[in-house]
Amino acid sequence: MTQKSDWFKHWFDTDYYHTLYDNxxxxxxxxxxxxxxxxxxxxxxxxxxxxCCGKGRHSNFLNSNGFKVTGVDLSKNSIKLAKQNQAENLEYLVHDMRDEFPSKYSAVFNLFTSFGYFEDDKEDLLVLKNIKNSLLPGGVAVIDFLNIEQVKNKLISEETIIKGDICFNISRYIKDGFIQKEISFSHNDKEHKYIEKVKCIDLNKIEMYMAKTGLKIDKIFGNYNLDPFNVNESQRLIIIAS
Ligand SMILES: C[S@@+](CC[C@H](N)C(=O)[O-])C[C@H]1O[C@@H](n2cnc3c(N)ncnc32)[C@H](O)[C@@H]1O
Known part of the structure; x- marks a missing residue:
């Protein structure tokens, strides 16, 4: 079954998503x-x-380092898994990022390409407005997105990834302004097909989004080591804004 509309509600809620991305x-x-x-x-x-905390890998670490953390995600399955590590000053909630956030924060982190899923730019802007409105005075927002230029240049169109007893057949292409990834596999005597679609948002477009929502870009990094962003080489586009 291919789930094309609101694909993000279906694919991220499966155990298969966690299996494919276990690295x-x-x-x-x-x-x-x-x-x-x-x-x-x-x-x-x-x-x-x-x-968009997923199973809470970043939340867990932040909490164990003395921060109060709220992790939210649309996927009930991921929140259920995250809650297995619930601790003091660490809570997990099912929440759609398009809805107003539950509180105000010193920092809002949106990590590992948890942005750019919506067809309509207005919904991306809504998320950024929610982020802006939920920042305490002096608060900071972090958007960790992919570097679209690098992805385009290095796109592997067909790939097979084996995880345990599952052979994921991946097909990647760019269509209608989205990087699209079709994921097909057989498991438990059934054929499965899912899709991931991430909007081709480059630095110019992020800058335009930020300006429209009143967020100011303070710094841009290109990887998790926080090296400077280089459009041709960086793996990530990490925006620090306030
Ligand atoms: C690529 S995963 C990243 C998860 C996590 N940040 C990590 O690094 O492991 C994207 C996450 O965004 C969540 N998500 C997708 N659409 C969402 C929405 N509308 N509101 C809240 N979360 C959403 C998915 O369920 C998924 O857990």
């Missing part, structure tokens, strides 16, 4: 978060929103 693990999250909170100089005890 995006706690170590990667820990490395990035250490560098990021060092750079931002956020005080211990501050409240951070992990917007």
């Amino acid at each position: 995006r693990d706690y170590n990667e999250a820990e490395f990035f978060m250490k560098n990021l909170v060092n750079h931002l100089g956020i005080n211990k005890g501050s409240h951070i929103l992990d917007l």
